[in-house]
Structure formats: structure tokens, C-alpha cells
Amino acid sequence: MTQIRCVRFQCAIAGHPTPWSTWDKEGIIVTPTARIAVKEVDDLRFLEIDEVTFDDAGLYRITLENDYGRIEATARLDVIGRSRYSRSPSARSVRASSSRRNAHIHRRIMGPSTAIGGRMALATGYRGSSVPSCKFYHNGYELEEDDERVQIVVNEREALLCIDNVTEADEGLYTCILQGEHEPLLSSTWVQFQSTEDEALAARLREPRISRSLPTQLQAYERDTVDLCLELECAEPYSYTWTRNGELLPDDEDFNQIDHGNGILCLRINDAFDLDTGEYACEVRTAAGLTCSTACQLNITDAEEERLSALAQHECQPTLLKSPLPLLTTVGAAEVAFCARVYPPEANVQWFVGGREIVEENEDEASEHESFDDDDDDEDNDGAVIKGNGNPSVYL
The missing domain is CATH 2.60.40.10 (Immunoglobulins)
Incomplete structure (x- = not known):
């Protein structure tokens, strides 16, 4: 030591x-x-x-x-x-x-397809050091428990909302907010019911599909942070597992399993070692037992001499001194801004939203940005401006 x-x-x-x-x-x-x-x-x-x-x-x-x-x-x-x-x-x-492990949502709010007159169950999976308080909202209005239709259950791993005898009036945007010894955790989903139970059953039996697979081969260096990301199309509740050479990987400080909530799943390997080399696979399984999977061969090699030389110029690796804070805004706001503080100041900074990198908008010629669809709500990063690369404080 x-x-x-x-x-x-x-x-x-x-x-x-x-x-x-x-x-x-x-x-x-x-x-x-x-x-x-x-x-x-x-x-x-x-x-x-x-x-x-x-x-x-x-x-x-x-x-x-x-x-x-x-x-x-x-x-x-x-x-x-x-x-x-x-x-x-x-x-x-x-x-x-x-001093306390960061709480995070590992499974976004979701529920199986439900028919009019049936029972809707929406669940959010989270991990943290304590059981948080939980609030559910429907179209912006907080839901209160009652003895007839609405039940809210919170345990050590899951927050659950159940509504019996649903009607068309119960369709819309549902949001779960978890709050405890951490920043508020938020997850939302759009709910639309099927007309009949047969239609609901057919929806539950649709197979999940991977729309963007893991790369077949990936090369990285020791001490890098490696992100393995895939994109999934699945409207039903699902669970997922990550394996390396057929062995289950834990969700811990070395291997972070991330569900961005928009169909993007990610395995983040922190401070990679050469023994992290192997075949990584992610399998997704729905509540009906339907599965899909994708795999990647990851090779970790020793860092190049110039990379070691560059690291030697600093007493520590790049780190965030201040993280961007949560922001509440309205749809159509003229501008929102996020700030982070990095060390060393000359560190290269990239911004991401929902697992996708944000590309800066060119002032002279509008660049094309990938838009992503989440339950028919279109979002994009048109007009993004990134400032401060090379300075201690960086802005989006």
C-alpha cells in the first residue's frame, strides 16, 4: 500500500x-x-x-x-x-x-398493456440505501390513494401504482417521483388502453426488438471508462441482465447498469482492466417470457505511451468538481442552461442526453441532429450551444 x-x-x-x-x-x-x-x-x-x-x-x-x-x-x-x-x-x-451510495432508477416506470375496465399496474424499479418517499402524478395532478381504485405501494426495490376498473379518462402521462436522501428521481410514461382484453393480450405478446445492437468488436485501453450501449424497442415491462463470458455481472461501482428510460440500455465499466476483456451480452426479457439479446467482444489493452505521458502531466485523472443540477422548466421555454465544473480545465467535455451525445448547433449552418421518439413525443437537441471547453466551468 x-x-x-x-x-x-x-x-x-x-x-x-x-x-x-x-x-x-x-x-x-x-x-x-x-x-x-x-x-x-x-x-x-x-x-x-x-x-x-x-x-x-x-x-x-x-x-x-x-x-x-x-x-x-x-x-x-x-x-x-x-x-x-x-x-x-x-x-x-x-x-x-x-458516504451513501447514489440512488438511481434502474427500471423506468412501465406497465403491461391494459384493456378498458381492467387493472393497470405501473412499476418503477430503483436502487438506493433507503426507502424513499414516492408520489405519482397523472397529467400533472398528484394521485392520492383511496380504498376503491387507487393503491400506491413502495418497498425497498420498487414503487407500484395500481388503478382498478380503468376508463379512457385514466389515459395520459404518468410520472413517478422518488425522493429521499438524494436528488429527486423522476420517470414518466404515456399510457393508452386497449379496447378489449384480446387486444391487450396481443400487445403483451409482441416480441421485444433490439433496434441498435452492441458493436461486434470494441477496443479500449486500461483505466478507460467503457460504455456498452444498445437501443431497444419494447412497449411492455421488461427486465435485463448483463453477462461477461456467460457469467452474470453485478450492478455495482465497477459495473454500472443504466436504463436511460428511452429504450437505451448501457453497461458502464469503470476503470477498465485487461482482465475485463471478454464477450459481453445483454438479454432482455418481457413479463410474458419473450427475449432478445445482443453481444460484443471487448478487448482491453495496455495504454499507449503517449496516453500515459498525457496522464502524467496531471496529478489526477479528469474529474467533475460540480455536476449539473436538476432543472424544472416548461415546454417551449426559450432557453435552458446546465453548468458543470471540471478539473483539469483543459479536459475534453462531452454532453449527453438520454445516452445520446449532444451536438453543438453551428451558428452559420444548422447541423442535422438525430431526433428520438419516445411514445410519440419528439425531442431533439436543435439549437444546443456548448461553451467553456478549456475552462474550469463548462456550459450547455
């Missing part, structure tokens, strides 16, 4: 008057030593620990305070002896992560 490079906690701050900051570990103030440094550069605050040992593991907190208030943020440092492949210790063996 003595070969590990410096571990750095970073925090971007703002406030007027400028707040003062303190770092602590498990409630004990961190004081600078020959191994531990506390730095301030403009609006950035750093805590750096050299020659990390097992005793450095724990919950770290930065507290900001001025005459008008106080705020704090925490992160946990875990120190482990080996990587997930039981290789010799490396920089990967030290991981700083949030």
Missing part, C-alpha cells in the same frame, strides 16, 4: 462573504502533517493524503461556514488490499466514494 499515489478530496465552493472551510475525519479535525496537506486554490478546496494506509479509511467531511449559514459535504475513503481481480496493489486499490 505504500506505493499508492496521493489521494485527493476536492470541493468547489461559492458564497458571499467567502466561507471558511474545515476538514474532519469521523468528527476529528484534520490537521496538516508531512503526509496530509490542506490546500485552497481560488474557489477550490483540497485535502491530499500521501502514502495511504489502512488507518486513513473513514468518513471525511468538509464544512463551509460564513456569517449567514453553514453547509457540509461528506465522502468515504475505503482502503482495500487488492483490486477486484486480486492483482497486486495499485492506485485502483484506494477508492473515495459518497
Whole structure:
């Protein structure tokens, strides 16, 4: 473990008057030593620990305070002896992560085709460290439970809305909002009922189809973040599994399984190793048992010398100091803006929406953008302007 490079906690701050900051570990103030440094550069605050040992593991907190208030943020440092492949210790063996695992929706709100007069069940699957509060909305109006028709059930993995004896008035846009010790999680779907039970059954028996498969071959370098993405056409509830060489992959910090909610499924491999080489496959299965699948051969190789040289110019790999915040706006708004803060400032930045990269609109000649259809609602990124590449703050 003595070969590990410096571990750095970073925090971007703002406030007027400028707040003062303190770092602590498990409630004990961190004081600078020959191994531990506390730095301030403009609006950035750093805590750096050299020659990390097992005793450095724990919950770290930065507290900001001025005459008008106080705020704090925490992160946990875990120190482990080996990587997930039981290789010799490396920089990967030290991981700083949030003190609570980020909650996320892994299955967007969906339900089986329903006939008029039947029972509608809409479910949203999520993962997180606690059971959140849940609200369902129909065409913008919050739904309340009653003993006759509407039931809302929330457990550790799923939020469920059931409505009995549905009518045409129950058609429309349904939205589920989950909120707890995290930013609100939102998922929506458009519901239209079938006229008869036979039509509903026929809809449930339609086979899912993969409209954009995984690439047949993909080459990547060690320490890259690799995204394997596919696009699915399926109006019925589905589940999906990712495998590598036939073995099921977990949904964890190393392998993030992402459902963007618009038919795009993604497996994100963080900090790839050469032993991540193999055949990756995704199988989608509907509630009726119908399946489809796609596979990709991923090859991970050692980084090229120029890539290592480029990384050596910085003390750390590119990282987000500030993430874009959730934004609520109205349809047809003249403009919306997102901001992120990156380090180092010269890092290349790409913006994505729903798994698709946003292409900047040329001022002189309008470029063609791919539009994507989600339940007959057309969206595109026409008019997107990206600013700030090469600067600490970047804007969309």
C-alpha cells in the first residue's frame, strides 16, 4: 500500500462573504502533517493524503461556514488490499466514494398493456440505501390513494401504482417521483388502453426488438471508462441482465447498469482492466417470457505511451468538481442552461442526453441532429450551444 499515489478530496465552493472551510475525519479535525496537506486554490478546496494506509479509511467531511449559514459535504475513503481481480496493489486499490451510495432508477416506470375496465399496474424499479418517499402524478395532478381504485405501494426495490376498473379518462402521462436522501428521481410514461382484453393480450405478446445492437468488436485501453450501449424497442415491462463470458455481472461501482428510460440500455465499466476483456451480452426479457439479446467482444489493452505521458502531466485523472443540477422548466421555454465544473480545465467535455451525445448547433449552418421518439413525443437537441471547453466551468 505504500506505493499508492496521493489521494485527493476536492470541493468547489461559492458564497458571499467567502466561507471558511474545515476538514474532519469521523468528527476529528484534520490537521496538516508531512503526509496530509490542506490546500485552497481560488474557489477550490483540497485535502491530499500521501502514502495511504489502512488507518486513513473513514468518513471525511468538509464544512463551509460564513456569517449567514453553514453547509457540509461528506465522502468515504475505503482502503482495500487488492483490486477486484486480486492483482497486486495499485492506485485502483484506494477508492473515495459518497458516504451513501447514489440512488438511481434502474427500471423506468412501465406497465403491461391494459384493456378498458381492467387493472393497470405501473412499476418503477430503483436502487438506493433507503426507502424513499414516492408520489405519482397523472397529467400533472398528484394521485392520492383511496380504498376503491387507487393503491400506491413502495418497498425497498420498487414503487407500484395500481388503478382498478380503468376508463379512457385514466389515459395520459404518468410520472413517478422518488425522493429521499438524494436528488429527486423522476420517470414518466404515456399510457393508452386497449379496447378489449384480446387486444391487450396481443400487445403483451409482441416480441421485444433490439433496434441498435452492441458493436461486434470494441477496443479500449486500461483505466478507460467503457460504455456498452444498445437501443431497444419494447412497449411492455421488461427486465435485463448483463453477462461477461456467460457469467452474470453485478450492478455495482465497477459495473454500472443504466436504463436511460428511452429504450437505451448501457453497461458502464469503470476503470477498465485487461482482465475485463471478454464477450459481453445483454438479454432482455418481457413479463410474458419473450427475449432478445445482443453481444460484443471487448478487448482491453495496455495504454499507449503517449496516453500515459498525457496522464502524467496531471496529478489526477479528469474529474467533475460540480455536476449539473436538476432543472424544472416548461415546454417551449426559450432557453435552458446546465453548468458543470471540471478539473483539469483543459479536459475534453462531452454532453449527453438520454445516452445520446449532444451536438453543438453551428451558428452559420444548422447541423442535422438525430431526433428520438419516445411514445410519440419528439425531442431533439436543435439549437444546443456548448461553451467553456478549456475552462474550469463548462456550459450547455
